[in-house]
Structure formats: structure tokens, C-alpha cells
Amino acid sequence: MNFFEHIEFQDKAATPAQYTSATAAQTHKRVPLSNAQMDKVCSYLAAHLNGRMRVAGLAALIGMGRTSFFERFTMTASMTPNQYLQFLRIEKAKELMRNPRFTLLDIAFACGYSDQSHLTRFFKRSVGVSPGHYRREALAQRYPEQ
Incomplete structure (x- = not known):
């Protein structure tokens, strides 16, 4: 049994391809971090180069959830938070x-x-x-x- 056989679609006519494209469209609606948010995160990272970086801690710094922060940071910087730290x-x-x-x-x-x-x-x-x-x-x- 594959993944889609476990999902009960609201619309019985929906296909996995349609379901996937709707999810992809939602991803493109994400907005980048604001300049103020990026400045705060980048300043923090620059001041703490020799410490451990945790995505959850960076997210909390600007009042966001870990996953949303990670996606938005990656979209804004064109690299992950860890790549940026490196x-x-x-x-x-x-x-x-x-x-x-x-x-x-x-x-x-x-x-x-x-x-x-x-x-x-x-x-x-x-x-x-x-x-x-x-x-x-x-x-x-x-x-x-x-």
C-alpha cells in the first residue's frame, strides 16, 4: 500500500498530482524574512561564531517556529542557516x-x-x-x- 492510499481526500476526484501541485503552490506563497529579521539573525550569528547554532534558537530570536524560520531563511539567503554560519x-x-x-x-x-x-x-x-x-x-x- 502506498502513501496516497492512506490519505482520505476531501474531494474524491483529487489525484496525487493535483494534491502535490497544491502543496507546491502553497510553498511559493511563503514570504522571505524581513530585512530587520535577517539583520537580527545575522548579527546574532556573527557575534556567536564560536558557539553552537540551533535553528530553534534562531527562530525564537525573531518569534517564529523552527520549520517556518528555516524555510524563510533559506528562501531569503539562498542557503541554509548552517551554510550561512559556515x-x-x-x-x-x-x-x-x-x-x-x-x-x-x-x-x-x-x-x-x-x-x-x-x-x-x-x-x-x-x-x-x-x-x-x-x-x-x-x-x-x-x-x-x-
Whole structure:
């Protein structure tokens, strides 16, 4: 017995295709988060890069349910909240790598990664080069040899 045999349709003439398209139409009616809501969530994430992110906590921050928030955030940002957090962490790591007094381990911890290899894995996937390579290039531009 498949899924649709378990559903009692209000309209006996409704078919699964019609039922699915009605659901799809409802999804498109969702509205994105407002600029104020996005600003609040993004500011919170930027201030808490090294903490755990919970979608339910972010949703509560702007007075929404978890599922609705997740859908609306994803629609607004074109990425999930976790993908956005990873983006912010990588951007912060790139910024910190321009300062030679921080070790890669310091940077990893400051950006919410459990260790340097965790940072390296996400950094290389996102930027395309290792953190060490990125840092050497960034420092060479900042402090050119004379």
C-alpha cells in the first residue's frame, strides 16, 4: 500500500498530482524574512561564531517556529542557516589569517571549529586552498618583501 492510499481526500476526484501541485503552490506563497529579521539573525550569528547554532534558537530570536524560520531563511539567503554560519566562520578566519600573531589553532577556536583540521577541511572546501596557503598569500600582500 502506498502513501496516497492512506490519505482520505476531501474531494474524491483529487489525484496525487493535483494534491502535490497544491502543496507546491502553497510553498511559493511563503514570504522571505524581513530585512530587520535577517539583520537580527545575522548579527546574532556573527557575534556567536564560536558557539553552537540551533535553528530553534534562531527562530525564537525573531518569534517564529523552527520549520517556518528555516524555510524563510533559506528562501531569503539562498542557503541554509548552517551554510550561512559556515560562510561567516570562513570569512572571519580569512580576516584573522591576515594577522601573523594568531596561530591557525587560535583562529580555528575563535571561529567555532573544534581544531585546526576541522578548520582546514571547511576552509579548503569553501576557498579552494588550505588555510596555510591562504595565509602565506595574504601576509605576502600585506608585508611585501623590500
